[in-house]
Amino acid sequence: MSALLWLSIGIGLMALEAIVPGFILFWFGAAALVVSFSTWVGLTTQLEWQLLIFFLFAISSLVLWFSFARKRFKKDGPRDITISGQRGIITSEVVPGKIGEVELFDSLNGLKKWKVIAEVPLQVGTEVEVVETSGIKLKVKPVDEQK
Missing domain, CATH: 2.40.50.140 (Nucleic acid-binding proteins)
Structure with a gap:
């Protein structure tokens, strides 16, 4: 896939984050932007490598974010x-x-x-x-x- 297609996928996923709760789609959008950049530079020209980098970056970003968020945003106080x-x-x-x-x-x-x-x-x-x-x-x- 082309770098421009990955760029549009990334921007689209990040825009969907405004509608869908959970702060999950943002990381998939960021992963698509990383793949877009690596494709534009010429590091990943094959689709298999692009998909591998996309999923590895997205999953690792999600794991890091939620491990950070769990520590940072504990719900000790009242619900509302x-x-x-x-x-x-x-x-x-x-x-x-x-x-x-x-x-x-x-x-x-x-x-x-x-x-x-x-x-x-x-x-x-x-x-x-x-x-x-x-x-x-x-x-x-x-x-x-x-x-």
Whole structure:
């Protein structure tokens, strides 16, 4: 294949990365650009060598990136830190040890109901503030308790 074809494949794969999540296609696009350069310089003229360099570079880049990313971006904190501090109204009674329900207003999503847990009993209509996320549930405290 020609260097221009590899170049267009590389640019196309990198452009697709904007649509597809996961940061995987980027490395295949970078590998295609490496093969494009090596073909243009004249190092890889046979298709077999081009494909070998493409897959070796793509796989090694993916392995290096994800080993780096795993160390760098650990998920020790809450799943959604943007929801911490938001206030809502209890719509289903909350008892310690049992799951209740709260309605939060988010400017992006509007009104949304969430499953909640709390350390103190909460009656319907109580205003609460989100303290942290716990899996798919929110941990809340009454607003009055935080003053």
